[in-house]
Each structure stands twice: as structure tokens, then as C-alpha cells.
Amino acid sequence: MTTTATLALNGEAITLKNMRVTISQQFPDKDQSGQTSATTKAEQGAKGKELRVNGEIPFKDAATLTRIFQLANATDAAGRRVVYRVANSVARAVNLREATFSGTLDAPQQDGRMSWAVTFTLTEYLSVPEKKEAAANGRKTSKMQTAAGAGGQAAAGEDADKMTWFEKKVLKPVNEALG
Structure with a gap:
């Protein structure tokens, strides 16, 4: 052989x-049915x-x-x-x-x-599912970092026209109060 x-x-x-x-x-x-027959x-x-x-x-x-x-x-x-x-x-x-x-x-x-x-x-x-999950988590993380970074820049001194209501009424006064 x-x-x-x-x-x-x-x-x-x-x-x-x-x-x-x-x-x-x-x-x-x-199993999500508990004591039922579902x-x-x-x-x-x-x-x-x-x-x-x-x-x-x-x-x-x-x-x-x-x-x-x-x-x-x-x-x-x-x-x-x-x-x-x-x-x-x-x-x-x-x-x-x-x-x-x-x-x-x-x-x-x-x-x-x-x-x-x-x-x-x-x-x-x-595994392929593990790679997909990691990629999805990576995208979520990068989006959150980008959003936080943009909010910080706007409060630091961008034109009032480009700021959202929250940035103008809340973040900017807090930022100015803190110096």
C-alpha cells in the first residue's frame, strides 16, 4: 500500500x-423558550x-x-x-x-x-467570522474616534456657523469657562 x-x-x-x-x-x-414549547x-x-x-x-x-x-x-x-x-x-x-x-x-x-x-x-x-467581527468592531471604533475628534475641534475655535446646537450652547461655554 x-x-x-x-x-x-x-x-x-x-x-x-x-x-x-x-x-x-x-x-x-x-434555548430562549423557558418552560414553553417554543x-x-x-x-x-x-x-x-x-x-x-x-x-x-x-x-x-x-x-x-x-x-x-x-x-x-x-x-x-x-x-x-x-x-x-x-x-x-x-x-x-x-x-x-x-x-x-x-x-x-x-x-x-x-x-x-x-x-x-x-x-x-x-x-x-x-476564522472568517472572527475576522468579520474584528473588522466590524474596528469600523465602529474608528467612527467613534472621528466623531469625538470633530467635536473637540469645533469647540476649540471653529466658526459658529459650522457648530451644531449642542456644540454652541453646551460645549463652547464649558470650554470657555474652563479656560
């Missing part, structure tokens, strides 16, 4: 026999995708098992888990590009076979 690499992390092939890759994503919600739910966002990888490593390829554990335990200079660039057809189909190891990395010995059954999970790093 030939083994083809169907998964690579940062360009490094992960070779497992009989590899199976499963993608999943959670959409948590909370089916109302409160959405709690879309969580990042998870890539579950299962396969076998023969005992003679113990170096492969060692390398998977090294990749899973790798940290960057700040002590955070390493983010890997994922190359896999399933991951590509759902736009999962970067992931970190999460959950459990299992490698139990197979009964009657000279191999380990390896199972691990890669969780999406900066």
Missing part, C-alpha cells in the same frame, strides 16, 4: 496510512472550523509519530502555539488556511497490527 501525503503543515508533509480528514464547525445557540433560539455566533485527522503510523516509522508530537507542542517566541499553514483538499474547499493544534493528540497502539492509530485536531486560526 502506498502512502500519499494529503496533509501538509507549513509545507511539511504529514504521512499517515489510511488518512481520513473530517471538517466540522459549531454553530452554538441557547423553539426560539439565541444564536451565539459561528465558531472556527476544526479539521480532525485520523490515520495509522507503522511502528517502523516512529520518527513520524515523534515529529507530529513535536509539531503539536511547538511554540513561538512568546510561548503561544505555532500557527500552521494548512495544505489539504478538504481544508481548501472550506477556506481553512491557518490552524493550530487543539484538543487531544491520541496515538494508541492498534490491537493485532503493528501500528499506532493517530488522531488529532487542528482548529482554525482567525
Whole structure:
């Protein structure tokens, strides 16, 4: 049986026999019906995708098992888990590009076979919903900063024609009183 690499992390092939890759994503919600029979739910966002990888490593390829554990335990200079660039057809189909190891990395010995059954999970790093949420929060923040900045400039000495009622009647007198 030939083994083809169907998964690579940062360009490094992960070779497992009989590899199976499963993608999943959670959409948590909370029941809002109380004691009634209603089916109302409160959405709690879309969580990042998870890539579950299962396969076998023969005992003679113990170096492969060692390398998977090294990749899973790798940290960057700040002590955070390493983010890997994922190359896999399933991951590509759902736009999962970067992931970190999460959950459990299992490698139990197979009964009657000279191999380990390896199972691990890669969780999406900066998922699309997370990026959208961050972008939305960034826009809200920049709008608030712009509005506050404009109000401060108007109260500091712009023409009375360009000031709003609130700036003329409230902010300007307060500003003048404070000196």
C-alpha cells in the first residue's frame, strides 16, 4: 500500500496510512423558550472550523509519530502555539488556511497490527467570522474616534456657523469657562 501525503503543515508533509480528514464547525445557540414549547433560539455566533485527522503510523516509522508530537507542542517566541499553514483538499474547499493544534493528540497502539492509530485536531486560526467581527468592531471604533475628534475641534475655535446646537450652547461655554 502506498502512502500519499494529503496533509501538509507549513509545507511539511504529514504521512499517515489510511488518512481520513473530517471538517466540522459549531454553530452554538441557547434555548430562549423557558418552560414553553417554543423553539426560539439565541444564536451565539459561528465558531472556527476544526479539521480532525485520523490515520495509522507503522511502528517502523516512529520518527513520524515523534515529529507530529513535536509539531503539536511547538511554540513561538512568546510561548503561544505555532500557527500552521494548512495544505489539504478538504481544508481548501472550506477556506481553512491557518490552524493550530487543539484538543487531544491520541496515538494508541492498534490491537493485532503493528501500528499506532493517530488522531488529532487542528482548529482554525482567525476564522472568517472572527475576522468579520474584528473588522466590524474596528469600523465602529474608528467612527467613534472621528466623531469625538470633530467635536473637540469645533469647540476649540471653529466658526459658529459650522457648530451644531449642542456644540454652541453646551460645549463652547464649558470650554470657555474652563479656560
